Amino acid sequence: MSFLNMLKDYLLQDKGNSFINDIPVNVISEKSRSLPVSVTSKRVENGFNITDTTRKEQQIINITVVDNSSQYLINRENLEKLLEKGELVTFYFNHRDVYENMVIENIEEIESKDQKNGFTFYITLRQVLVVELSESDVKVDYKKTGSSGGAKTRNTAKIKSPTTAEVKKVNEVDSTILNRASDSIF
Known part of the structure; x- marks a missing residue:
């Protein structure tokens, strides 16, 4: 802390x-x-619901x-x-x-x-x-998969770290709260 x-x-x-x-x-x-x-x-074959x-x-x-x-x-x-x-x-x-x-x-x-x-x-x-999209090339052995074509692109979403602007905004809020709290104490 x-x-x-x-x-x-x-x-x-x-x-x-x-x-x-x-x-x-x-x-x-x-x-x-x-x-x-x-x-x-x-629902499965016998009419039961499964989760x-x-x-x-x-x-x-x-x-x-x-x-x-x-x-x-x-x-x-x-x-x-x-x-x-x-x-x-x-x-x-x-x-x-x-x-x-x-x-x-x-x-x-x-x-x-x-x-x-x-x-x-x-x-x-x-x-x-907060997510960030990224692209990556996937290498596939097409003989094993039975498909044809070139390299495939896969889109994935990852949770990202806060940007410097977001961190700065949080720090500004923290300092405002700190100032208000210290003003009310003293």
Whole structure:
């Protein structure tokens, strides 16, 4: 763990702060995490269904945020901008969990007569897998396969490391969170 991450963790330790990028979502009444798996079933000769494959899907996080801060209108506007742009976000939950490569899939806003200066949001975050396509030449012994033709090209997808621009963006968010946390402590 880097020194910056340790310092950020220390400053946020007793605060119970949560953030979506640098937007504070401090009062979270609920958080649920779903780790779905797709399961395929096929019917066989005697009419029985068998399950032959499973595939891990992207995780989904649902949070309920009650924003009664003095900046609740600005926070709402910033969350809506992230939703419209479809930008990748990082969700920091109560100094405990960090979820990267997430996108805001849905924001449901609730207003009530009891909550005059603030909003309640139901926010759905979905994990995005970043892949990179690459091509490679495959050498095939055509006598063994019984086919003809030249070299075949196979496309494959690989999960890639973050680019320097992505790393820089995350570091900027980390430094913003660190600055906010240190300002509120001192």
